Amino acid sequence: MSYSDVLIGLQFGDEGKAKIIDLLAEDYDIIARFNGGSNAGHTVVHEGKKLILRQIPSGVMYADKQLYIGSGCALNLVQIADEIARIESAGIDVKGRLAISGLISVIQPHHIELDCLFGKYVGTTKNGIGPYYAGRCTRVLDQRLQNIRLGELLMKEELFEAIADNYRFHQEIYGFESEVDLEDYLAKMRASLKNLEQCIVQEQNYLLQEVKAGKTVLFEGAQSFLLDVIKGTVPFVTSSHTMASYAYVGGDLPAKYHRKTIGVAKAVMSRVGEGPFLTEIGDDSILDPVKNAKQNEAHLDVEKMLLSSDTNTYAQGLRIASNEYGSATGRPRRMGHLDIPLMKWSIECNGVDEVYLNKIDLFNLFAQGGDKIPVVSAYQLAEGAKTDRFSPLVDKIERPDYLDIPSFSDPKKSEGTVLEIEKLVGTKIKAYGIGPAREEMIFRS
Numbered sequence: 001m002s003y004s005d006v007l008i009g010l011q012f013g014d015e016g017k018a019k020i021i022d023l024l025a026e027d028y029d030i031i032a033r034f035n036g037g038s039n040a041g042h043t044v045v046h047e048g049k050k051l052i053l054r055q056i057p058s059g060v061m062y063a064d065k066q067l068y069i070g071s072g073c074a075l076n077l078v079q080i081a082d083e084i085a086r087i088e089s090a091g092i093d094v095k096g097r098l099a100i101s102g103l104i105s106v107i108q109p110h111h112i113e114l115d116c117l118f119g120k121y122v123g124t125t126k127n128g129i130g131p132y133y134a135g136r137c138t139r140v141l142d143q144r145l146q147n148i149r150l151g152e153l154l155m156k157e158e159l160f161e162a163i164a165d166n167y168r169f170h171q172e173i174y175g176f177e178s179e180v181d182l183e184d185y186l187a188k189m190r191a192s193l194k195n196l197e198q199c200i201v202q203e204q205n206y207l208l209q210e211v212k213a214g215k216t217v218l219f220e221g222a223q224s225f226l227l228d229v230i231k232g233t234v235p236f237v238t239s240s241h242t243m244a245s246y247a248y249v250g251g252d253l254p255a256k257y258h259r260k261t262i263g264v265a266k267a268v269m270s271r272v273g274e275g276p277f278l279t280e281i282g283d284d285s286i287l288d289p290v291k292n293a294k295q296n297e298a299h300l301d302v303e304k305m306l307l308s309s310d311t312n313t314y315a316q317g318l319r320i321a322s323n324e325y326g327s328a329t330g331r332p333r334r335m336g337h338l339d340i341p342l343m344k345w346s347i348e349c350n351g352v353d354e355v356y357l358n359k360i361d362l363f364n365l366f367a368q369g370g371d372k373i374p375v376v377s378a379y380q381l382a383e384g385a386k387t388d389r390f391s392p393l394v395d396k397i398e399r400p401d402y403l404d405i406p407s408f409s410d411p412k413k414s415e416g417t418v419l420e421i422e423k424l425v426g427t428k429i430k431a432y433g434i435g436p437a438r439e440e441m442i443f444r445s
């Protein structure tokens with residue numbers, strides 16, 4: 001029987017989604033992306049090989065799997081050319097089994113410029129994602145086509161002139177000082193388009209036909225639920241839909257094939273970029289992309305920092321010990337306690353059937369030498385009231401309310417701790433991660 005499953009992140013991104021996709025991909029025929037673009041940084045570690053993927057689906061490690069990039073994604077032609085070259089140079093074929101929807105649109109150079117100019121408030125990844133999705137909705141601006149679809153670009157060379165015109169038009173309005181050479185950038189886009197020609201599917205029901213022919217699909221969410229453009233912590237979100245149900249819009253398959261929804265969370269929470277993080281430890285305003293870059297924090301005495309009563313020092317220690325730096329951007333991530341109401345909210349909104357919980361091996365770091373791990377079980381509202389319901393309209397919340405769960409002596413023996421988390425979130429935790437590699441997962445009975 002043909003079916004499709006959807007995997008999404010339940011927190012603020014970087015939960016280790018790619019690791020779980022890489023683990024589960026074996027059981028599917030097609031791994032498909034339905035949202036986002038090169039803003040993603042997905043790490044897969046297998047047999048000592050580590051790959052950071054941004055647009056290519058994380059099933060790429062298996063030579064026999066088909067890969068699909070759906071119309072809901074943002075295609076950066078220049079970046080994907082580099083990414084494919086990087087993967088193929090590691091001896092892994094990509095182009096022979098990659099299909100890209102002709103209905104996807106392309107990131108244009110002015111999208112990136114505008115994102116660099118205006119993305120600071122949200123703390124974007126500067127991949128042009130916001131302006132790209134905005135342009136899709138704008139459709140036409142002063143008779144200029146804003147939404148340039150891949151399938152059309154392939155057939156109409158004059159659309160490259162439209163891209164150049166869009167660039168000049170926006171440059172005149174916003175006065176950005178270009179760091180890119182426009183002609184050079186367009187030449188790279190053209191070369192990548194030509195290189196990808198065989199991968200572009202003009203047949204709009206490509207995935208449906210594959211599924212009807214008996215294939216199974218695993219949809220890979222990029223970003224994560226709390227970064228959904230509508231349901232997340234607006235405006236500190238990405239610009240695509242990250243919800244599981246969007247897989248059937250951006251992934252180009254009728255929803256009737258849906259079988260189950262898989263949620264991925266991590267026990268050591270983090271967030272990169274601006275926006276509310278209710279269980280955050282320390283003060284994110286001290287985070288500096290250079291001072292707190294991985295190489296500049298590496299020499300610090302982590303053991304000592306983890307025992308510090310100064311929350312900023314403690315958060316820094318947690319970041320170093322758990323290697324929480326952006327996979328693609330290298331940005332230092334903000335650190336926080338496991339937020340149970342947030343997880344429950346994500347599970348509820350997305351109808352998550354089972355959870356994979358990564359980074360249990362690092363969960364003991366929160367015990368600060370003791371035998372209890374504090375997790376956030378509720379939030380204190382003003383005037384003493386309390387709630388255990390997360391809301392993306394977070395203004396009313398004063399501070400988190402903690403509950404202690406037992407720590408463990410060895411990650412391989414953390415079943416009791418995982419069981420406590422499972423009871424709190426009320427959904428089956430199918431397996432938990434004790435390291436970055438595909439094999440470092442413990443499946444529960």
Ligand code: GDP
Pocket residue numbers: 009013014015016017018019040041042043044045323326327357358359360361362432433434435436437
């Ligand atoms: P994604 O964007 O959700 O795919 O996650 P990222 O790749 O951005 O970040 C997850 C990071 O955690 C990567 O460096 C992974 O190698 C690492 N990781 C994943 N699972 C585990 C785990 O169970 N334990 C540890 N220590 N690291 C993990």
Ligand code: IMO
Pocket residue numbers: 009012013014015039040041042122123124125126127128129130221222223224227236237238239272273274
């Ligand atoms: P993966 O798929 C973590 C965050 C950015 C910023 C906000 C908007 O690896 O989990 P954007 O560039 O999308 O306009 O940025 O969203 N963000 C992510 N955070 N992981 C990601 O992807 C992210 N993609 C975007 O930091 O706060």
Ligand code: MG
Pocket residue numbers: 013014015040041042043327
């Ligand atoms: Mg990531």
